[in-house]
Amino acid sequence: EAMMRKGFPLDEVAVIYARHQQVSRLMELLQKKGIPYRTRRAVNVLDLPLIQNLRTLLEYLQAEFVKPYSGEHLLFRLMHFTFFDIRPHDLARLALHLSPDSGQAPARRHFWRDAIAERAFLKKCGLKKPAAVTALSGFLEAMLSEHANCSVPAFIERIVNRSGLLRHLLRSKKGQPLPQGGVYQNLQALYTFLDFVKNEASRNPRMTLARLLEIIENMDANRLSLAIRQSASPASPQEGGTQAVNLLTAHSSKGLEFRTVFLLDCVKEQWEPAKRNGNYQFPFPDTLTLSGETDEMEARRRLFYVAMTRAKEGLHISYAAQNDDGKELQRTAFIDELLPGAKLELRQAAMPAAAIAGAQAVLLMESKPAVEPFDREAVQAVLENFSLSVSSLNKYLRCPLSFYYENVLQVPVVASEAATFGFAMHHALQRGFEQMMLNKAHLYPPPEEFVRLFKMEMERLRGLFSPKEFERRLGSGQDFLRGYYSALAPAWPREVQVEKNFKNVEMNGIPLTGVIDRIDFSGSPDDLKSSGTVHIVDYKTGSQDAAKLRRPSEQYPHGGAYWRQLVFYKILFESWRHHQFRATSAEISYLQPDAKGIFPRKTIAFEPGDTAFMRDLITETYAKIMRQEFYEGCGEPDCSWCSFLHRQGQVDTFSEAEIEELDD
Incomplete structure (x- = not known):
């Protein structure tokens, strides 16, 4: 930053490192400080937000062409793309008017595709810029009409031109600080993608859009x-000839020279070869050693030398004494070898606390995406009918912004294939248990009946799977059910309730809702006036991570997601009607085996403080929701909504495995 202020040519500055992972935080810092850089790391066009957005648009059109209204979960996402120029506030107004809980949704209109096509409805919503929404609707309908009437390359070219994407790129400001996000690279990415499509079409003249999307999915x-x-000189990656700091690995620096070089993170674990267990080392002929070297350590030493000798005037070698966790780091042996002969001395550099805090503040900038708060009264009208479930509780704790989009605006989100598979497994168990309860002798049906029920439900849900995934899930589900039945059916109780749906339940005036997979009663579930205990069972087909059952601690103040779910169910059950039964224990029962072929059952006995803790958490979370504190995201890199809003990049789905596993 100081060099740039002094007018030092940034093209003559290089930061050299051993591995790309070492420079990710530096890249983020440079970007947020507006310091231009270029990296020689290969750019995958399919990973760039622009191409991901184009892919989402293609996926939507393909879905709607095959089955109208099946792409609703994609439509809301693509309406955020900047080249459609739709105001986020207008999207929020649309979502609220289409929400069933708003009381404003048209009686016969439930689909976004229909809604955005009707000018009268858009006018009723009070949009600030309805023309942009109308233009998008017209564009989508026009493209659907041309889907089957032109080749795939021609179809995509029309999309690029008619969507406003290309016009938006050409209208963008030049001289972006990052070549990765600038006009130049986006145009090159678009050119590369269209060229790829043309080449695929030339190899297969009958290629369809569905086939193209399948090819890209397989590539991923x-x-x-x-x-x-690159169709222009790689030496000038940014418009206007903007100079940029060079970020490159030691390997890619060979043959290059710079006035000033910074060797970054020169510690043992990054620059030296990792030690291997001697039991797994095998001798190789001399002709097969790394780069002709007899010793991998020698190869790394020469690489370090190459990096050093890229400097023409100034060389800065640095390393940290500790990592982020406070663990001591050892500098590379190459520095120790260098010191005596070069008559150099180590100088300990201490960064001022204010400078470190400043850099940390920069790294945190915009890490938590936020949206403009919507009309308070309109949102309150939706929240009047809101009941808190364990999935909405966990969603809010995970990311308030996700809660806003999915629970307040209720945007379309399609369930993942894993969740749909879990639903079919749940369904088979529910129907099997119901057959037992209808049987006079209370006998469970044989395992093949559970398998039959599973297969019927999978057939009903076939359209939610890809063909290959359907066959895989269908086969594994049958095996899982047979194994689960064999292992656990002999101990299954007779006094049970299954898939119990709790509504109109209140805890201290807070409305609660939820579905409990199975409730095992010590007495008769039909006699609520008697007293007794119950054991709550929740089926899982997902992660068997033990951490999800941990109790609250200083490090994990809310406890694990499964632990919260089971305690929430205890409160839900005990707050339901007037009965004397008390939930004393609960379990997570996994419907698929672990690595040893065992179907785990993780049981917890409720402790006195569990209920009080969860009641406080429910009360606090519900109060925040009612105060409408959900317009800022969590900023976590694995959060689909935050990632989408922050970079407008494609996410595979807005459904979240951890929330879907709660299955209520």
Whole structure:
């Protein structure tokens, strides 16, 4: 930053490192400080937000062409794309008017595609810029009409031109601080992607859009990249010839020279070869050693030398004494070898606390995406009918902004294939238990009946799976049910309630709702006047991570997601009607085996403080929701809504595995 202020040519500055992962935080810091940089790391076009957005648009059109209204979960997402120029506030107004809980939704209109096409409805919503929404609707309908009437390359070219994407790019400001996000690279990415589509079409003249999307999906699954093609000089990656700091690995620095070089993070674990267990080392012929070297350590030493000798005037070698966790780091042996002969001395550099705090503040900038608060009265009208479930509780704790989009605006979100599979497994168990309860002798049906019920439900849900995934899930589900039945059916109780749906339940005036998979009674569930205990069972087909059952601690103040769920269910059950039964224990029963072939059952006995803790958490969370404190996201990199709003990048789905596993 100081060099840039003094007018030092940034093209003559290089930061050299051993591995790309070492520089990710530096790249983020440079970007947020507005310091231009370039990296020689290969850019995968398919990972760039612009191409991901284009892919989302193609996926929507394909889904709607095959089955109208099946792409609703994608439509809300693509309406955020900047090249459609739709105000986020207008999207919020649309969502609220279409929400069933708002009392304003038209009686016969439940689909976004229909809503955005009707000018009268848009006018009723009070949009600030309805023309942009109308234009999008017209564009989508026009593209759907041309889907089957032109080749895939021609279809995509029309999308690029008619959507406003290309016009938006050409209208963008030049001289972006990052070549990764500037006009130049976006144009090159678009050129590369269209060229790829044309090449695929030339190999297969009958290629359909569905086939193209399948090819791209397979490339993602197999980590095959589509390298960006440069049609201009790589020496000037930014418009206007903006100079930039060079970020490159020691390998890619070979043959280059710079006036000033910074060797970054020169510690043992990054620059030296990792030690291998001697039991797994095998001798190789001399001709097969790394780069002809007899010793991998020697190869790394030469690489370090290459990096050092890239400097023409100034060389700065640095390393940290500790990592982020406070663990001591050892500098690389190459520095120790260098010191005596070069008559150099180590100088300990201490960064002022204010400078460190300043850098941390910069890194935190915009890490938590936020949206403009919507009309308070309109949102309150939706919240009047809101009941807190354990999934909405956990969603709010995970990310308030996700709660806003999915629970307040109620935007379309399609369930994942894993969640749909879990639903079919739950359904089979529910119907099997119901057959037992209808049987005079209270006998459970044989395992093949559970398998039959599962197969019927999977067939009903077939459209929510890809063909390959359907066959895989169908086969594994049958095996899981047979194994689960064999292991646990002999101990199944007879006095039970299954898939119990709790509504109109209140805890201290807070409305609660939820569905409990199974409730095992010590007495008769039909005689609520008697007293007794119950054991709560929740089925899982997802993660078997033990951390999800941990109790609250200083490090994890809210406890694990499964622990919260079970205690929430205890409160839900005990707050339901007037009965004397008390939930004393609960379990997570996994419907698929672990690595040892065992179907785990993780049981907890409720402790005196569990209920009080969860009651406080419910009260606090509900109060925040009622105060409408949900317009700022969590900022976590794995949060789908935050990632989408922060970068407008594509996310596979807005459904979250941890929330779906709660299955209520």
